[in-house]
Amino acid sequence: MATIGDVARVAGVSRSTASYALSGKRTISADVRRRVETAVRDLGYTPNAGARALATAQTRVIGLLAQFLEDEFAPAMLQYMLGVSNTARELGYDILLATEADGRNALRRMTDSRMVDGIVLLNVAEHDDRLPILREAPQPGALVGLPADCTGVDVFDLDFEDAGRLMVDHLHRLGHRELVLVSQPEHVVERGGAYVWRLQNAAIEAARTRGITLHAEFGSAHQPEVGRDLHGLLDAYPRATGLLINNEAAAAALPTVLHERRLTAPADLSVVGRYSDEFARTFSLPYSSIESAPDRLGRMAVRELVRRIEGQAGADEPHVVRFVTPELVDRGSTAAPRGD
Amino acid sequence: MATIGDVARVAGVSRSTASYALSGKRTISADVRRRVETAVRDLGYTPNAGARALATAQTRVIGLLAQFLEDEFAPAMLQYMLGVSNTARELGYDILLATEADGRNALRRMTDSRMVDGIVLLNVAEHDDRLPILREAPQPGALVGLPADCTGVDVFDLDFEDAGRLMVDHLHRLGHRELVLVSQPEHVVERGGAYVWRLQNAAIEAARTRGITLHAEFGSAHQPEVGRDLHGLLDAYPRATGLLINNEAAAAALPTVLHERRLTAPADLSVVGRYSDEFARTFSLPYSSIESAPDRLGRMAVRELVRRIEGQAGADEPHVVRFVTPELVDRGSTAAPRGD
DNA sequence: TCCTCTTTGCGAACCGGTTCGACAGTAGCG
């Protein structure tokens, strides 16, 4: 493999001159530059990443920590990962991926050994045990998901409170007066998935202020339990006319359940979900839903992270906590309740 | 950040001695070793990955190239990625992930700049344009997916021929005489997804030798088209008693379609799919299926790759092409056809 | 013609590890 020394020799210049010719950090005569460039081409020279990292203290790599927790809907995570990865590449960074269960260890490994210039944490829990480690690391960090304590990192998340309100308001405006909300399994919440609470509490509050009934329940994360859950809820609240779904597995199971009950949306029941557009397309869920925008969140996190890495963000520019305003995509699964 | 020089100074020894004390590559007195170790602990020393890579010409990083192609079922890819990533970590390697559309570029970047010790290619097409580049690279490569030319790389894939035969045999043995096979969209095949052909051709051949009818068709990759496709097929072949599904989107759509037609499996129709166990669990597909074992394939690929990286595979040990024998997981969706 | 300023290139040092060869000091042995 060719080194910059080889390039220099072939071009008949010193190593430093070759380096400057390539980086453009000093003026170099057109003649020399041309000779260096052809030498690079002839030799197929590519700088050694390790050597460059050592010399510049920059790796142009971003660490991505994805946690795959029991009973969370794994395919949803892929969209976040792709958003991060593709944006990083656009900005000239590669992705070092850690999926191991022990995120603390992975994080320490990456930051201490200086393999990365910055860190993106996905699926951040309310009291995430990776955060203390990230705060001590010399590299900047960006989170997708809202922890209790946001100091020292940039945070991006969907505005789940707004999402909860939006779902309730939408059905309330159509005339619904009794709703059911199906959330993720309860132990997802206990483990720190605060977003479930945030949406649910906001929905409950919105229902209260509007004087309508909302039954908030947890649903399972897998079939066939989740199908049974849905049947159980529809049995338990026969007068409910609207269904809110903050649970991918439940959304995926709903078409079958409705068929089994000979119900159609929105004629018999109005339905609003909360999941990504990609998810809706893949499973062709015909339900209006709140876009969870994983690619957008991943993109925002990386953008801000790179700004901070490259010091365009002033040294002590305050950290950012940014919420994406949810949008309701109308797929025609909601209507005024039947007047019976 | 502490360097090995700091460690050496605190321990009162030379840098080389500190290095040997940590690596154990030369005998070191117990006393010195202890001093070095406490210095490491006190300083929180972790070796700089770039420096080590430069000195040892080893990065302990594996490059993972995942392609997300239009109209392929993206969530399935996640399982492969996790299999690779988790196995790599167990063996002490980290994963550099590339998801960009231009895999050739990503591959070249990783190999030329020596960011990785080896490469795993996912979703390998029959004539994959990344392969020529991989063959020229100094790092070894392992593929998941079978290309036309396997020279210079280790190859792992499901035995799709066997899978096709297995599906047909299973239903034939139960007494079925007319089957429908739904494959991936036709342009997935054209783009090089040879596995679709391999399964389909083997199924056709198996049907021929057993003297039964098999209608092989392509299905869409998304809803709602794929739902319509399924309805169309069931309309077109009313005498078919068995359905073979090599198309995740079709499998996910099938429960709804069957409900709409007031059919149940296996009473009215026997169904066999081909997808991962995880996929079946997530969507709780109640259909017997051929396990596509993405985690196992990812694991095998990484294992072999690491063997080769670490030179346990003799310098010129011949390359491996290994097929995983598919297994049919019985979920009770097949039975003898109705005798009407 | 001489001096100054700018352009252009070079040499050396450095980043933080690893590893080879040399060399004291000690033990073993005759």
Add this chain to the structure above:
DNA sequence: CGCTACTGTCGAACCGGTTCGCAAAGAGGA
């Protein structure tokens, strides 16, 4: 008691880049 062998440590070189300081050469002005 002297020789050899071994143990434990050190210094120096190297991996492949980047960057700082310096100097030679050429341009421009007085």
